[in-house]
Amino acid sequence: MTTGPDRDSANVSEDNAAPPKAVRTVALVATGEELVRGAIVDSNSAWLARRIRALGLELSEVRVVGDQQRDIERAVRELAERVDLLIVGGGLGPTEDDRTRHALAVAAGVALASDPEAQAQLAKWFELRGRTPSPSNARQALLPIGARALPNSRGSAPGIALGMGRAACFALPGVPSELRAMFDEQVVPWLRTRLDRAPFCERLLQVVGLPESVVGERVARWMESPDPPGVSDTVRFGVVTLCVSDRDDVAGRARIEACVAELRGALGQHLFAEGDTTLAAHVVARLLARSATVAVAESCTGGLIAAALTDVPGSSQVFHEGCISYADAAKVRALGLSPALLAAEGAVSEAVARAMASAVRTKTGSTFGVASTGVAGPTGGSAAIPVGVVHLALAGPDGVRHDRRHFPGDRDSVRQFAVIGALDLLRRAIDAS
């Protein structure tokens, strides 16, 4: 193996005698025209972010640039001065627009040269597959002088490791399966000896039935505190997920435990689950535990409540049947509602929602029946029943419950909120009965 000053400075070589420098901060550069044109979503960075956090490291920044060499070069040069570890994804392919190796060489102030180790990896990869490398594949053996070639167990392009500024820099291929394998096989073992703090651990609290602003007020004391544990929230169609995180050591775990205990008190019955789960999965688990079943009669949600329930593996034990009674005639034919009731109350009404929930419960012999009827928009609203109004009903052994809700946003948003509202109504009925 060759050595060079840049490489030693950041300990990317395995055979360096000095004790390795601790790695604490990380940045990512994702490169590719398809990213800046929006043709694909940057899923590599989300995957790397999760891995990096689980290792106890702090991801300070992700930069997404196109395939212009000068843009990659500038991002690499700037970030190499700020963080301990820099991961570059993409731009290692065989074509003319793959410029990561050139950008790294310019940023490190060295030339490119064909690397014997990279040549051997490439030759082996093509030989194993009985394929002949094209002339352009020879480009993939070009490395900045002083860099180390990283084996690619899933594809042809070798990765690149080199020191740059204060950072160790690893360039990985952009193909997701190759990037992930190379990170786990090449970067993680290198990192293991360079972690000087306990990794992070986190606890998730799932909250429903409260607006984000109200959740925020109830947990403000913890969110605003600069001291650990950290508390942050994300919201998606009526479910607020709180993340309590701290170091995975004795003190950190104790702080998390104390914080979670207080949050439980502040959130009461709106805290429906702890951990990485969904409201649908929680409801299915609760039904399973009680050997209960649920059927749905959906109008405005058009199958989404059933889809959410059946998305949960094992849901066939608790969900047997559903009816999408979208038209008034379907509410009469399939559920047996009275045309007079529909005429008198209108399809979007408390009475019709209650009748739908009761009918589907009785007809299917389920423990619970859930129903939705509303105006998802964009048309169909009126002064009395504007777009976003949804009547939800739940029939169970203890009678029928009803919620009138007014959800914000477009058609998709109203429907997604209605699913969460319906599942929450079901959850409360299970807990109460």
Place this chain on the structure above:
Amino acid sequence: MTTGPDRDSANVSEDNAAPPKAVRTVALVATGEELVRGAIVDSNSAWLARRIRALGLELSEVRVVGDQQRDIERAVRELAERVDLLIVGGGLGPTEDDRTRHALAVAAGVALASDPEAQAQLAKWFELRGRTPSPSNARQALLPIGARALPNSRGSAPGIALGMGRAACFALPGVPSELRAMFDEQVVPWLRTRLDRAPFCERLLQVVGLPESVVGERVARWMESPDPPGVSDTVRFGVVTLCVSDRDDVAGRARIEACVAELRGALGQHLFAEGDTTLAAHVVARLLARSATVAVAESCTGGLIAAALTDVPGSSQVFHEGCISYADAAKVRALGLSPALLAAEGAVSEAVARAMASAVRTKTGSTFGVASTGVAGPTGGSAAIPVGVVHLALAGPDGVRHDRRHFPGDRDSVRQFAVIGALDLLRRAIDAS
């Protein structure tokens, strides 16, 4: 409206007398702990990237940072010196960890003050919904002095426009529906008068029923050519979308037209639509045009086919009713299938799929009946019927069609592929009849 030096310098005010400076380069800052923790994928940036490109602008960089004020501030300050337009997404919520407004104020060197226009927008939003703003919502009216509040048609948080360095800076809420609406309603009209080059125009071709690699081979000649128009592809659960793009001038439009004509020939009947549409929207439009209706009988898809159809505004004209017959007993009770057929053939079989499609068509009096039955996984597979096998059937005036498919991936992937497979079966039946 108040005015300030920062704001005037970049023409974010509409009433500026000087001719507006042309905008050519754009950068994005996406903020949120959930992004750097990898809890969610940054779909906002991909959406904005497509819009920006369609306007003929060059997106030079996307930076993803957490919710630390100093990180947002540094990204904003650096990028405001490099580009003409800077879009910041996220961090405008009501909680303590929403720091975008503070970061903008520090980066612009001004203080924060409660803005009367933002106050009025917030008051109106809560009034329309009959809700009382919580005290923390008052934070959302804080703007850097000299900035302009941008109306939010989908949520409570006003956006922020202010001049910064050489750039005009727009901060938009992170909730995707709010970000998208505010970009289209507030940023695009501002931009229209500041474009000095022909925007890009693009034509989308929607393809179904061919693997991405086969589509890639059929269009390789255009995808590999360095000359315009550019052709790129994205794939999602069985639908491949080809994007043909070029400058929106006479020569560019002619090149696009010639390319699209050749692609039509190469793709044949697999090209189901042109433009930004979905297979469900296309099928609903085709049914509407023929005054035909469709009903569904879903087993493994559990409501997703109905949800896809009813996601299309206006679908109530063509979709009246559906049955989610998840359990065998439901296939007997609701659809009238014979228990002997289920016992002899098994629920996941061609015969049962055909019987479900016919039954739901007859019972609901619809023109077409669509059915699904399969093994979505992760359990329930066998050597004879492995996970991923789905039988799809379509009953129509001309008889019953059937497809046996074997879809890849996890439970969600199998179900999503099955929806596309079912809708494609329906599409082909409509076109043939």
